[in-house]
Amino acid sequence: MTAPESMTRKRSGGRTRLFLFGAAALLVVAGAFFSESLCPYDPYLQNLGAALEPPTAAHIFGTDRYGRDLCSRVIVGSRASIFSTLALVAVITSFGTALGLFCGWARGRADTFLMRVSDLCLAFPCLVFALAVAGVLGGGLHNAVLALAAISWPKYARIARSQTLAVRETDYLKAARLAGCSAARLAVRHILPNIAGPILVTAVLDIGTMMMELAGLSFLGLGAKPPMAEWGSMMSEVRGLLQTVPWAVFAPGLAIFAAVLVFNLLGDAVRDELDPKMKGR
Amino acid sequence: MTTPILRVQELKKIFSRSGREGFAAVDGVSFDVGGGECVGLIGESGSGKSTVANLVARLLDPTGGRIYLEGNDVTAADVRAVCRTVQMVFQSPRESFDPRRTLGDGVGESLRNAGQSAAEARAAVAELFEAVGLSPDFASRYPHEVSGGQCQRAAIARAIAIGPKLLICDEATSALDVTVQADIVALLSRLIRARAMACLFICHDLALAQGFCDRLLVMREGKIVEAGAADEVIQSPKTEYTKMLLDSIL
Numbered sequence: 001m002t003a004p005e006s007m008t009r010k011r012s013g014g015r016t017r018l019f020l021f022g023a024a025a026l027l028v029v030a031g032a033f034f035s036e037s038l039c040p041y042d043p044y045l046q047n048l049g050a051a052l053e054p055p056t057a058a059h060i061f062g063t064d065r066y067g068r069d070l071c072s073r074v075i076v077g078s079r080a081s082i083f084s085t086l087a088l089v090a091v092i093t094s095f096g097t098a099l100g101l102f103c104g105w106a107r108g109r110a111d112t113f114l115m116r117v118s119d120l121c122l123a124f125p126c127l128v129f130a131l132a133v134a135g136v137l138g139g140g141l142h143n144a145v146l147a148l149a150a151i152s153w154p155k156y157a158r159i160a161r162s163q164t165l166a167v168r169e170t171d172y173l174k175a176a177r178l179a180g181c182s183a184a185r186l187a188v189r190h191i192l193p194n195i196a197g198p199i200l201v202t203a204v205l206d207i208g209t210m211m212m213e214l215a216g217l218s219f220l221g222l223g224a225k226p227p228m229a230e231w232g233s234m235m236s237e238v239r240g241l242l243q244t245v246p247w248a249v250f251a252p253g254l255a256i257f258a259a260v261l262v263f264n265l266l267g268d269a270v271r272d273e274l275d276p277k278m279k280g281r
Numbered sequence: 282m283t284t285p286i287l288r289v290q291e292l293k294k295i296f297s298r299s300g301r302e303g304f305a306a307v308d309g310v311s312f313d314v315g316g317g318e319c320v321g322l323i324g325e326s327g328s329g330k331s332t333v334a335n336l337v338a339r340l341l342d343p344t345g346g347r348i349y350l351e352g353n354d355v356t357a358a359d360v361r362a363v364c365r366t367v368q369m370v371f372q373s374p375r376e377s378f379d380p381r382r383t384l385g386d387g388v389g390e391s392l393r394n395a396g397q398s399a400a401e402a403r404a405a406v407a408e409l410f411e412a413v414g415l416s417p418d419f420a421s422r423y424p425h426e427v428s429g430g431q432c433q434r435a436a437i438a439r440a441i442a443i444g445p446k447l448l449i450c451d452e453a454t455s456a457l458d459v460t461v462q463a464d465i466v467a468l469l470s471r472l473i474r475a476r477a478m479a480c481l482f483i484c485h486d487l488a489l490a491q492g493f494c495d496r497l498l499v500m501r502e503g504k505i506v507e508a509g510a511a512d513e514v515i516q517s518p519k520t521e522y523t524k525m526l527l528d529s530i531l
Contacts, residue, residue: 171377172387174340175439179391180364193381 014272021266028262029086032078041069043076043229052245061251064238070251077229077252080141082259085211088145088152093203095149096156101187101195103157104164115161118154126151126213127220134222141214141230144223148213152206159202163195197274205267208260215256231256284352285313286366286447286479287337292346294332294503306332308503309346314447319473319480321494321511323487325526329503330483334451337481339363351446364391368440370469372452374432378424384432385420388439395443409438413468430461434468441472448473449481454489466493487527491515499523 031038041059047067055062061070103111126148133147167173168191176190217223218232219239226233231252238248292310297303307329314320322330335341337348339360348356350366368391371377378387388409389402397405407417413434424432433453440448450469454462470493473480484490490497490511497514499507499522507520518524 171371171373172379174335174338174369175371175377175387175436176379176390177340177360178338178364178367178369179387179439180361180394180443181390182361182394185394189382190379194379 014269017265018269018273021262021269024262025266028078028259029082031075032082035075035079039069039072039075041072043068043072044227045069052241052248054245055247062245062247064234064248065241070234070248073229073234074231074251074255077231077234078255078259080224080228080230081211081215081232081256084141084145084214085207088148088210088214089203089207091145091149092153092206093156093199096153097160097192097195097199099153100157100160100162101164101191104161105168105183105187105191111161114157118157121151121154124151127217130217130222139222139225141218141224141228144214144217147222148210148217152210155202155206156199159199160195163198164191167191167194201267201271201274204270205264207263208267211256211260211263283316285315285349286318286351287314287481288347288349288352289313289333289337290347290349292333292336292348293344294329294336294341295344303344305503307336307343310500310503310505311346312498312505312508314479314481316446316479317477318496319482319494321490321497322481322483322500323485323490323497323526324500325485328500330500331451332503333500334369334449334481334483337447338367338369338449364445365395365443366445367447367449368443368445369449369451370433370436370440370453373456374429374436375424377436378432380424383421383423384427384435388420388435388442391439391443405442406438409442410435412441412472413438428461429457430464433457433461433465437465437468437472441476441478444476445478447479447481449483451483452485453482455484455486462489469493487515499526 045068047063050063050067051065053059053063053067059069059071061074064070064073099114103114129151130144130147133143133150137143137146173186173190176186181190214223215230215232215235218230219236221233221236224230224233226237234252235249238245242249290311292307293305294307295303295305310329310333312320322333324330332341336343339348339355339358339362343356346356347354350363355363378384385403385406389406392402392405393399403420406420410417410419415431415434415438419427419431419435427435437453453469454465457465466489469480472478480494482490482494494511497507497509497511498505499514499520501522507514507518507523514523515527518527
């Protein structure tokens with residue numbers, strides 16, 4: 001029986017990857033949560049006498065133009081970058097899914113209207129919209145999250161709607177309707193669990209993308225405001241010095257790269273785990 | 282004369298798409314199903330049999346005509362209003378159970394929705410599983426963990442759980458292999474008699490329909506083209522279409 005054995009092996013390999021990257025992602029999140037106690041120095045303490053120092057044993061990533069320890073700022077910056085991203089992804093996933101499920105179930109005019117609104121959002125360039133939001137509400141991380149949320153939910157609404165349309169025609173949903181289930185019960189107990197797989201995978205893969213987008217907005221000055229430590233804005237602060245003090249850009253850039261990589265690998269592992277073809281039969 | 286369990290009058294279902302002429306899947310169908318009676322609905326694929334089943338179970342809204350259950354007009358009623366009277370056994374047993382829930386959950390769902398406690402429903406599910414010839418242990422299994430025949434037995438248990446007066450079997454044996462088919466037909470036959478249910482039996486196997494049903498309705502392109510006692514329809518068909526259906530199985 002070679003086929004089942006190889007399947008088991010492949011599956012357990014997938015599981016190992018899932019646990020490995022899941023643990024790595026948890027470590028990143030826990031690091032962000034306890035970031036303040038992990039800092040070797042006060043990330044906001046200025047020391048102009050030690051400005052723009054190259055990496056040394058005391059300051060492993062060097063210092064920025066105000067003499068603040070870059071390592072401490074990268075560690076503390078993880079909080080703003082990671083938690084804003086997680087909150088953003090949680091909001092767009094739940095809002096988009098709820099809306100898509102409603103559209104797929106109700107259909108009719110409400111569906112047509114909401115889907116045209118989502119088309120509108122999908123057609124709008126993200127940065128232009130964020131600029132408009134920043135113009136109206138002012139800059140800041142909260143408004144950057146708001147701008148990205150307002151423009152990013154349609155992807156989830158689209159997935160949830162198409163999956164709901166497929167599930168509503170299945171025999172098991174007809175059977176559940178014949179069992180006397182209310183619309184809410186059908187949605188929560190029968191539709192949602194059966195459409196959650198692709199949505200979850202998209203959400204985990206989106207963590208990396210959204211982290212980049214938020215960092216991008218901060219880099220453009222539309223996200224976190226100084227002196228708040230945030231990876232995107234930290235890169236922005238020293239972008240003029242790239243030729244002379246490259247380490248100041250390198251440290252937050254490396255942090256973004258590592259965090260995005262961990263969440264993308266986790267997304268891939270989750271996708272493999274939930275792939276119906278990998279299901280043990 | 283007693284009121285029939287099901288009365289269908291001039292039932293019509295047109296599947297329309299905007300800007301195009303609709304397609305009449307069911308086109309002016311009328312028939313009755315009396316208490317304890319088993320009526321077979323036969324015809325080739327696409328003749329509208331399953332659409333009639335979905336309309337009667339209120340899973341689809343008709344374009345025209347009337348549906349009466351026990352004398353009450355349910356043409357515009359919600360499926361929840363009729364589900365205590367009508368239940369359905371579907372063609373593909375595995376696909377009729379939620380893949381993420383156990384068979385026990387599926388079978389007990391109508392009882393839970395009817396207000397029974399979890400413990401009451403669990404006990405009732407165990408009895409129902411025994412009534413359909415399954416061990417109560419099957420309640421904790423998932424649809425993909427049991428065979429097609431076992432899954433269809435569970436589907437029958439689910440359909441009879443709430444004590445319906447009318448059971449619709451929509452090609453309930455077509456997806457099963459021949460030996461299992463015979464078992465399922467015997468089980469259905471026994472349960473229908475024991476529980477005095479009426480049955481609308483949809484199938485395209487004429488020999489099976491003749492053995493199982495009291496009366497047969499032959500459907501073609503959304504219309505009933507022939508109706509009569511089962512033996513009469515099979516032995517002396519009146520229309521060319523029924524003759525063709527009979528020839529195709531011989």
